[in-house]
Amino acid sequence: MGEAMPRRQVLESLSGLLLVLFVAMISSTVVSTALPLIIGSLNGSQTQYTWVVTATLLAATASTPIWGKLADLFNKKTLVQIAIVIFLAGSIASGFAQNADQLIAARAFQGLGVGGLQALVQVVIAAIIPPLERGRYNGYLGGVMAVATVGGPLLGGLIVDVPWLGWRWCFWVGVPIAILAFVVLQKTLKLDTVRRSDVHIDYLGASLIAVGVSTLLIWVSFVGNSFDWVSWQTGAMAGGGLLVLAVAVLVESKAREPVVPLHIVRTRTAALAIIGSLSVGLAMFGGAVFLGQYFQVGRGYSPTEAGLLTIPMMGGVLVSSTIAGRMISRSGRIKPYIVTGSIVLVAGFVGLGTIDHATALPLVATYMLLVGVGVGMTMQNLVLIVQNSVPLRDLGAASASVTFFRSLGGTIGVSVLGAVLANRVTHDLTAAFGGHGLTQGDGGTSALNLAALPPQVQEVVRTVYGDATAHIFVISAAAAVVSVIAALLLRPVTLRNTIDLEKTKDDQVVTDPVVG
Structure with a gap:
């Protein structure tokens, strides 16, 4: 499959893939603003709050390399549809959870499907669109990501604020979208089936x-x-x-047949892109997950209002990914945009590291906008630069490797930053209440269930959460600095205009050196 598909056929196939990407992203964003209320209603703790997110990211991270390797061995369309079915089952189970532990387990199963969707969409797009043209289509991806990230928190907020729906619909709302994506892919996506007799999964x-x-x-x-x-x-x-x-x-x-092929990840381009993706994932997922909690618990806004307040960050993702994608397709140069985006990302998190429970909202919005611009310019392009450096036969494993480490960074980020926040909150609440803290001993009430607390206690909890959140953004900024260093060390490349690497024998990335 060395030749590019006609534009009309690409757009038809892309419609189903964009739906898949949308349903995978909205599964996280629709929960983000609702999670404080969900965990509060289930009388969960700050640690369980973190693990509702971490469980999905961890399962997605662990399964991503397997999905990528399977994509090099079997029919990619069938694999995408299998991932959709797993995602559906996990979403339905999450909605029926009766306590925080059940929710964490269901979200972990859902993560297996999310891992397949986020890896396979990248692989399929790379299999039908040359790298040089892919920058333009990355604009479409950025648009879908922005709609999912902007619309998800708003939708989640509306769902939990409407009494006759309730928080369980945050998990069920993606079910009809996933079913629609399955049907659209069945009708539009046409890919060759790979048949190999020496199949071996590690x-x-x-x-x-x-x-x-x-x-x-x-x-x-x-x-x-x-x-x-x-x-x-x-x-x-x-x-x-x-x-x-x-x-x-x-x-x-x-x-x-390694799930993480060392001969690919040890090349200079792939190694630096992986380091950059790891730090971007840590900063992006780790920081963004707690913004909804900051606005609700720390500032006292409703879930719907919290969703509206995150629009600057998501708008930054939409604008920067669309503009950068078109400019990359026009010039074929990608490194300047990755470097610029990583620097802007650091600036945004440095700003967020200064906020507290009383920071002016326009200032918080400016910092979030910078973070969104940085994410939009780096996240997809770090995958693209690696895809440009490998032959078609290794495309699935290479794409999944970068996605794997980005998800790993996000998983580490959510877990580490969640632990930092939980310890900080526990310490500050203990100090605020004269050494006793706020436990779940009285009526099963947790600090996240603000409605069940007296007004004076609510005010203390809001102040503590609002002030403590800045500490995790400082750590996110430090992680993002690593992405700047990795981006600066990337070799300047010109994206090829063919599907397979062998078609461009003069391309400098063909002889990309091995690190070490």
Whole structure:
């Protein structure tokens, strides 16, 4: 499949893929503004709040490399539809959850489908559109991302604010969209079926990666609260997680069909793009997840109002991804936009690191706009620059590898920043209430269930959450600095105008050196 598809056929196929991307993104954004109320109604804790998000990201992260490898071996269209079915089952189960633990488990299953959708959409688009033209279509992707990210919080806020709907519809609202995406893809997407007799999936490597990452994230969530930093639990969990990941690297180096192909990720372009994606994912997911909580718990706004207040960030994603995508397609140059976007991302998070419970909203909106612009200029383009450097046969694994590390960064970000926020809030509430803190002992009430607290206590909780949130944005800014360094070290490349790498023998990225 070395030749590009006609534009009309591309647009027809793209319509189904955009629906898939939309349903995957809205599954997270529609919950973002509603999550404080959801966890409050289930009498969950700040740690459980974090894990409702982390569970989905972790499952998506662990499964992404497998989906990518499967895309190199089997029919991509069928795999997308399988991922949609898994996503549907997880969404329905999430809506029926009766407590926070059930919700976390259902969200983890939903994450398996999300991992497939976010990886496979990138792979299929790369299989039908040359890199040079892909910048223009990335504008469409950016538009869908912006609609999902702007509309999702608003929709989630409206759902929980309407009494006859309730928060469970935050999970069920994506079901009809996913079904529509399944039907549209069945009618529009036409791809060749790959038939190979030597199919081998590295389940051992994938399992080791999942276990290693999960162990470290569980350790981060509980260290400093349930046990000390220097303790046997820390040694067992942190040391054990790192040991498992070391074994995973060894397994991947010897596997016949590794889920994370080391010969790809060790090239200079891929390695730097992965480092950039890891830090962008940590900053973006880790920071953005807690904005809804900041506006509701820290500032006292309703879920709908919190969704409206996040529009500047999502608008920045829409505008920057659309404009940058068209300019990249016109010039074929991509590095300047990644460098600029990463710098703007740092500036935005530095600004958010100065906010508290009383910061003027126009100032907060300006900082969020900068974050959105930075994300829009970097996220998709870090995937694109790697896709430009690999042959068609490795496209699925290469795309999934970048997506994997971006999701891993997001998972780490949500978990680490959530733990930092939880510890900070616990410390400040304990100090505010004379050393006693605010526990769930009285009537099962948590700090996130503000409606059940006395007005004077509500005011203290709002102040503590509003002031504590700035600390996690400072950490996000530090992580984003890493993406700036990685972007500056990228080699300048000109995007090729063919589907497969072999067609462009003079392209400088063909001989991309191996790191180390």
